[in-house]
Amino acid sequence: xSKKLTPRSEDYSKWYNELVVKADLAENSGxxxxxxxKPYGYAIWEKMQAALDTMFKETGHENAYFPLFIPKSYLSxxxxxxxxxxxxxAVVTHYRLKNDENGNGIIVDPDAKLEEELIVRPxxxxxxxxxxxxxxxxxxxxxxxINQWANVVRWExxxxxFLRTAEFLWQEGHTAHATKQxxxxxxxxxxxxxxxxxxxxxxxxVIKGLKTASERFAxxxxxxxxxxxxxDGKALQAGTSHYxxxxxAKAFDVKxxxxxxxxxxxxxxxxxxxxxxxxxxVMTHSxxxxxxxxxxxxxxxxxxxxxxxxxxxxxxxxxxxxxxITDLRAKGLTVKFDDRDTLKPGFKFAEYEQKxxxxxxxxxxxxIENGTFEVARRDLLSKEAVSADQLTSYIVELLDDIQKTxxxxxxxxxxxxxxxxxxxxxxxxxxxxxGGFIAAHWDGTPESEAAIQEETKATIRCIPLDAKxxxxxxIYSGKPSKMRVLFAKAY
Amino acid sequence: xSKKLTPRSEDYSKWYNELVVKADLAENSGxxxxxxxKPYGYAIWEKMQAALDTMFKETGHENAYFPLFIPKSYLSxxxxxxxxxxxxxAVVTHYRLKNDENGNGIIVDPDAKLEEELIVRPxxxxxxxxxxxxxxxxxxxxxxxINQWANVVRWExxxxxFLRTAEFLWQEGHTAHATKQxxxxxxxxxxxxxxxxxxxxxxxxVIKGLKTASERFAxxxxxxxxxxxxxDGKALQAGTSHYxxxxxAKAFDVKxxxxxxxxxxxxxxxxxxxxxxxxxxVMTHSxxxxxxxxxxxxxxxxxxxxxxxxxxxxxxxxxxxxxxITDLRAKGLTVKFDDRDTLKPGFKFAEYEQKxxxxxxxxxxxxIENGTFEVARRDLLSKEAVSADQLTSYIVELLDDIQKTxxxxxxxxxxxxxxxxxxxxxxxxxxxxxGGFIAAHWDGTPESEAAIQEETKATIRCIPLDAKxxxxxxIYSGKPSKMRVLFAKAY
Numbered sequence: 001x002s003k004k005l006t007p008r009s010e011d012y013s014k015w016y017n018e019l020v021v022k023a024d025l026a027e028n029s030g031x032x033x034x035x036x037x038k039p040y041g042y043a044i045w046e047k048m049q050a051a052l053d054t055m056f057k058e059t060g061h062e063n064a065y066f067p068l069f070i071p072k073s074y075l076s077x078x079x080x081x082x083x084x085x086x087x088x089x090a091v092v093t094h095y096r097l098k099n100d101e102n103g104n105g106i107i108v109d110p111d112a113k114l115e116e117e118l119i120v121r122p123x124x125x126x127x128x129x130x131x132x133x134x135x136x137x138x139x140x141x142x143x144x145x146i147n148q149w150a151n152v153v154r155w156e157x158x159x160x161x162f163l164r165t166a167e168f169l170w171q172e173g174h175t176a177h178a179t180k181q182x183x184x185x186x187x188x189x190x191x192x193x194x195x196x197x198x199x200x201x202x203x204x205x206v207i208k209g210l211k212t213a214s215e216r217f218a219x220x221x222x223x224x225x226x227x228x229x230x231x232d233g234k235a236l237q238a239g240t241s242h243y244x245x246x247x248x249a250k251a252f253d254v255k256x257x258x259x260x261x262x263x264x265x266x267x268x269x270x271x272x273x274x275x276x277x278x279x280x281x282v283m284t285h286s287x288x289x290x291x292x293x294x295x296x297x298x299x300x301x302x303x304x305x306x307x308x309x310x311x312x313x314x315x316x317x318x319x320x321x322x323x324x325i326t327d328l329r330a331k332g333l334t335v336k337f338d339d340r341d342t343l344k345p346g347f348k349f350a351e352y353e354q355k356x357x358x359x360x361x362x363x364x365x366x367x368i369e370n371g372t373f374e375v376a377r378r379d380l381l382s383k384e385a386v387s388a389d390q391l392t393s394y395i396v397e398l399l400d401d402i403q404k405t406x407x408x409x410x411x412x413x414x415x416x417x418x419x420x421x422x423x424x425x426x427x428x429x430x431x432x433x434x435g436g437f438i439a440a441h442w443d444g445t446p447e448s449e450a451a452i453q454e455e456t457k458a459t460i461r462c463i464p465l466d467a468k469x470x471x472x473x474x475i476y477s478g479k480p481s482k483m484r485v486l487f488a489k490a491y
Numbered sequence: 492x493s494k495k496l497t498p499r500s501e502d503y504s505k506w507y508n509e510l511v512v513k514a515d516l517a518e519n520s521g522x523x524x525x526x527x528x529k530p531y532g533y534a535i536w537e538k539m540q541a542a543l544d545t546m547f548k549e550t551g552h553e554n555a556y557f558p559l560f561i562p563k564s565y566l567s568x569x570x571x572x573x574x575x576x577x578x579x580x581a582v583v584t585h586y587r588l589k590n591d592e593n594g595n596g597i598i599v600d601p602d603a604k605l606e607e608e609l610i611v612r613p614x615x616x617x618x619x620x621x622x623x624x625x626x627x628x629x630x631x632x633x634x635x636x637i638n639q640w641a642n643v644v645r646w647e648x649x650x651x652x653f654l655r656t657a658e659f660l661w662q663e664g665h666t667a668h669a670t671k672q673x674x675x676x677x678x679x680x681x682x683x684x685x686x687x688x689x690x691x692x693x694x695x696x697v698i699k700g701l702k703t704a705s706e707r708f709a710x711x712x713x714x715x716x717x718x719x720x721x722x723d724g725k726a727l728q729a730g731t732s733h734y735x736x737x738x739x740a741k742a743f744d745v746k747x748x749x750x751x752x753x754x755x756x757x758x759x760x761x762x763x764x765x766x767x768x769x770x771x772x773v774m775t776h777s778x779x780x781x782x783x784x785x786x787x788x789x790x791x792x793x794x795x796x797x798x799x800x801x802x803x804x805x806x807x808x809x810x811x812x813x814x815x816i817t818d819l820r821a822k823g824l825t826v827k828f829d830d831r832d833t834l835k836p837g838f839k840f841a842e843y844e845q846k847x848x849x850x851x852x853x854x855x856x857x858x859i860e861n862g863t864f865e866v867a868r869r870d871l872l873s874k875e876a877v878s879a880d881q882l883t884s885y886i887v888e889l890l891d892d893i894q895k896t897x898x899x900x901x902x903x904x905x906x907x908x909x910x911x912x913x914x915x916x917x918x919x920x921x922x923x924x925x926g927g928f929i930a931a932h933w934d935g936t937p938e939s940e941a942a943i944q945e946e947t948k949a950t951i952r953c954i955p956l957d958a959k960x961x962x963x964x965x966i967y968s969g970k971p972s973k974m975r976v977l978f979a980k981a982y
Contacts, residue, residue, distance in 0.1 A: 027625075029557070029558045029618065029621075029622065030562065030565070030618070030621050030622075031558045031560045031561070031562060031609065031618070034558035034559070034560060035558070036555070036556070036557050036558070036622050037555055037556040038555055039553035039554065039555045039637060042553070042554050042555045042556055043553065043554070045556075046554065062530035062533070062534065063530065063533050063534070063537065064527070064528055064529055064530045064533045065527070065528040065533055065536075065660065066520070066527050067520045067522045067525035067526070067527070067658055068525070068611075068642055068644065068658050069522045069525060069581070069658070070522070071521065071522060072588070072597065073596075074521070075588075075597070076596050076597050082597060086587075086588040086589070086597050087587060087588070087589075088586065088587060089586070089587065089588060090560070090583045090585075090586055090609070091583060091584065091585040091586065091587075091588065091599050092581045092582060092583050092584075092611065093582065093583075093584045093585065093599065094581075094582040094584065095579065095580070095581055095582065095646040096577075096578060096579060096580065096582075096646065097563070097566075097577040097578070097580060097582065097610070098577070098578075105564075105567050106563065106566070106567050106573060106577050108582050108584065108608055117599055118522065118581070119588070120559075120583065120611070127520065127521070127522070130520075130521050131520065131521075131527050134518075140833065146530060150642075151559055151641075151642065153559065155586040155587065167558060167559050167560070169556065342631065
């Protein structure tokens with residue numbers, strides 16, 4: 001804990017890896033590519049889950065649970081889906097181990113081979129649409145608005161805590177509709193829910209847009225996304241919402257009888273966010289001292305560190321702060337009084353800075369005399385003496401201010417890192433020197449998109465929903481273009 | 492929905508299977524042994540989770556998340572553990588699929604074979620204790636009090652919805668302690684938490700006890716359990732809490748430095764309840780009409796069914812009930828107003844009876860005139876006219892009464908189904924004619940226990956914690972015994 005982090009300016013990637021471990025968020029496990037989410041990290045994820053779950057339910061969704069395993073044949077039913085997901089998945093081939101007769105410990109029992117292999121779900125469209133076939137007969141059964149909180153597995157060769165792990169936690173919404181229009185509205189609604197969550201809870205500004213055809217989800221007609229910008233100028237896709245058309249309904253033969261008695265294929269959406277959001281949260285706000293958390297997602301809002309000599313003084317301080325703690329808790333805040341006697345205050349200060357607790361209060365004998373508390377805010381690393389009788393209202397306002405301040409800081413950073421360019425030279429120059437989003441004209445072809453990615457590693461993050469029509473020419477091919485799209489290097 | 496259930500008296504097992512599906516709790520999926528938990532069933536599980544999670548946190552536990560996969564070698568480290576769990580598990584052997592060159596669709600890529608097979612966790616002691624080794628150095632790092640909500644897989648040949656499925660959802664607590672005494676207290680504490688939850692939320696009376704050595708968790712020194720009794724006279728193990736001694740600490744080399752600087756192995760517990768509780772809930776209270784739910788776990792507390800002719804009357808009724816709904820919701824109740832115009836009231840009544848909604852209110856034009864509501868309680872299938880101005884307080888008390896009534900009913904059933912016997916003949920007779928728990932003397936040997944199970948299918952459910960010392964002789968061997976244990980046939 002006490003060891004300092006590598007500064008961001010020196011090695012941003014190293015800074016991130018160290019921070020995630022030192023702030024007690026997560027660590028690598030003994031299983032390749034799989035992480036352990038530690039209690040402090042999991043507490044943040046629980047707060048994310050609670051906020052999202054409420055928003056899902058407010059928009060009419062219910063939770064359910066579908067199997068972890070997907071029969072291999074299911075995955076093959078939707079052609080583009082299998083291409084996208086079969087490549088990197090965990091395959092269950094046997095259902096029993098046994099003691100080796102030659103004394104080599106336990107081995108896979110060759111007699112327990114499955115007739116059909118099972119895939120650990122990389123996403124659940126196939127198993128869910130196989131189920132929906134049984135649930136949907138008539139227009140009366142529609143819409144179906146279901147969400148699932150689950151773990152999924154996508155085999156990854158290069159993994160990074162939260163950002164890219166073989167197993168990750170997520171939610172996946174899967175909805176079924178009678179009309180195309182309704183499905184499109186649903187996909188847009190959930191993109192908006194994600195954007196609201198990112199901005200209001202995570203304090204992470206995002207750009208809403210559409211993915212290009214080559215960046216779409218495997219099996220989608222259209223992929224909506226929210227894109228965030230990290231402090232190193234790289235973009236991070238924070239959530240996606242897919243309009244799936246009738247692709248899965250056709251693959252799994254899911255039809256409904258209309259009011260007029262006609263048989264029609266059902267329209268679908270799916271949408272998800274994952275523990276990747278934890279990575280976005282860390283990389284957007286944190287600094288060289290450690291984590292910076294938005295109060296709305298902080299497991300601990302306020303930590304109180306007593307400054308004392310001897311047990312008697314500690315008891316006096318503990319007694320003194322009790323009514324203040326009660327008051328703060330009555331406001332719905334989580335308050336920790338750190339009375340550990342084996343650690344010095346300075347050590348504790350550094351620990352809570354590293355863990356991103358938004359507000360730290362220090363209290364010693366002299367503060368009692370003065371009728372004040374020393375209140376420090378994590379985001380600005382500033383402190384102030386606050387009159388004891390104003391403490392609760394001050395803290396409540398302070399937390400509100402921290403939430404707004406870190407959002408505004410992230411927004412300012414992003415605003416100054418969206419650069420319009422009009423030539424490929426300029427594009428490459430900005431990409432290497434400044435980074436961030438680059439708004440440039442593109443001819444709409446996958447060929448130019450692929451060539452730019454090949455040469456610069458930048459991808460089209462999205463076609464922003466609020467893009468203005470503007471005549472221009474593609475920075476790569478020179479062909480005509482009607483609007484700018486956003487490029488960036490990305491996580 | 493409308494089709495009636497097989498009566499319990501005719502075929503209890505068939506009744507259960509039909510009920511789970513018709514009440515929209517769960518259904519079988521296309522994946523062998525894996526179920527789909529439907530939204531209504533999942534909503535009950537969410538209520539269970541919320542109540543348990545609060546109780547875990549109140550007793551000092553935090554949530555975390557550990558990998559889904561366990562390397563095969565980990566499973567082997569604790570000798571009795573591997574014997575218990577290696578037999579029936581899902582084994583991941585490959586990490587990629589590919590298109591078959593001979594056109595047979597997608598196949599497992601033989602080049603993507605894992606060096607070491609991964610087991611889908613049947614329980615997480617091994618992966619967690621591998622992690623704890625890194626977390627624990629000194630007595631200052633103890634205790635560790637962690638819980639995980641997760642899915643686990645145990646390959647089962649004969650599966651039944653909720654009661655026995657290949658994949659199920661559960662929570663597993665894993666704690667680490669500096670002393671044996673503290674670990675034993677923790678194991679007992681969590682057994683008590685489970686018992687409180689079962690009785691106060693599920694309204695299911697349980698007997699607390701210890702498992703015999705042969706029924707213990709694989710790797711435990713002592714297994715505490717709570718045992719419930721179903722309406723067909725069979726017992727159901729509803730939760731277990733294990734004192735693991737130093738077995739896993741030794742297997743994974745987890746030591747801590749004491750205050751005096753000595754190296755000692757860490758003491759452990761683990762404890763879990765699963766979606767099996769859903770089966771216990773269904774089988775304890777439900778009747779031939781369908782589900783009966785305790786109000787504390789019911790997703791919908793009150794359903795209001797309007798009795799009307801024509802749209803105008805429906806509008807009048809909808810307007811009339813609004814303030815009552817607001818009032819009920821202000822009491823924290825979930826109220827549904829069912830204005831579906833495609834179904835008749837009688838159909839709706841049957842539907843909500845089948846789904847176990849605790850209170851049903853019917854309201855028609857005449858009720859408005861009379862200033863009353865017709866209020867029906869699901870548990871007793873009785874109804875009463877309630878004065879409109881008393882509605883909210885009446886409903887609040889009614890729900891409280893339903894919670895108590897169904898608990899008392901289950902308790903009465905159980906009390907009349909604990910039979911003391913003093914001979915093997917009597918034992919076999921009671922087992923076949925009456926069922927339930929049978930309190931009998933046992934000589935304490937696994938031999939007699941196994942012989943009784945072999946001959947009668949009854950197992951020792953537990954050695955009750957409150958068993959009185961009493962001289963007697965084993966019903967099987969005639970050898971001396973110091974207390975009665977509880978036998979039963981079990982799920």
